[in-house]
Amino acid sequence: MFWIMLVAAALFSCWKWGDWRRWREYYSTILYFIIWDLMYNFVFYNFTLWKYKGLVNHTFSTVLVEITIFTSTTLIYIPHFPKKILKIILYIFSWIFLYISAEYISYKLGYFGYEHSWNILWSASFCVLLFIMVRFHYKKPLLAWPISFVLFGIYMYLFKIPLNSIK
Numbered sequence: 001m002f003w004i005m006l007v008a009a010a011l012f013s014c015w016k017w018g019d020w021r022r023w024r025e026y027y028s029t030i031l032y033f034i035i036w037d038l039m040y041n042f043v044f045y046n047f048t049l050w051k052y053k054g055l056v057n058h059t060f061s062t063v064l065v066e067i068t069i070f071t072s073t074t075l076i077y078i079p080h081f082p083k084k085i086l087k088i089i090l091y092i093f094s095w096i097f098l099y100i101s102a103e104y105i106s107y108k109l110g111y112f113g114y115e116h117s118w119n120i121l122w123s124a125s126f127c128v129l130l131f132i133m134v135r136f137h138y139k140k141p142l143l144a145w146p147i148s149f150v151l152f153g154i155y156m157y158l159f160k161i162p163l164n165s166i167k
Contacts, residue, residue, distance in 0.1 A: 002109050006102060007064060010072040018075035029138045030074045034066045036148060043152075047161050049118035053111050077131070078138050092135075096127040116159055126155075 019026070041062055052061030073095075082091050103123055106112035114120075129151060137144035155161075 002111055007068045010069045014072035014075050018072060019079035023075060026074050026078050028141060029078060029134060030071050032137045033070045033074055033134055037066055044161065048115050049159060051113045051115060053113055081135060092131045095131050096124060099127050100124050
């Protein structure tokens with residue numbers, strides 16, 4: 001039930017505040033968002049740091065989140081991005097708060113789990129990078145990709161992901 005409410009809230013929000021008329025402009029950033037989540041799920045498959053629970057399985061939940069929540073987020077987040085630095089900081093932190101609140105509720109209800117030393121503080125720091133990089137990809141996509149690979153490698157190093165766990 002929680003997942004249905006979360007997806008419905010994302011879709012309603014996107015319908016209400018998303019910039020559907022210019023979806024093609026955001027399409028590559030939507031794909032960037034989804035591809036990096038798929039990369040996490042591929043590389044960390046046997047060594048997950050976080051996992052969706054309680055719907056059908058982690059894979060189904062991942063695809064559902066990618067298609068609905070990540071797409072909705074991008075269609076709302078990018079077109080409403082402010083121009084002044086203080087407003088940018090507040091805007092990014094409001095999105096981080098929204099994502100972390102949903103994660104916390106999911107965790108408390110048993111629909112989300114942490115593994116291998118990951119916790120909500122790691123998620124919050126990851127969300128800082130996530131929302132900065134989504135905007136950065138929108139503005140400078142060719143530069144965002146190599147930076148993202150480096151950041152991905154840093155997370156692999158920090159969490160000591162064994163290379164033989166990658167299949």
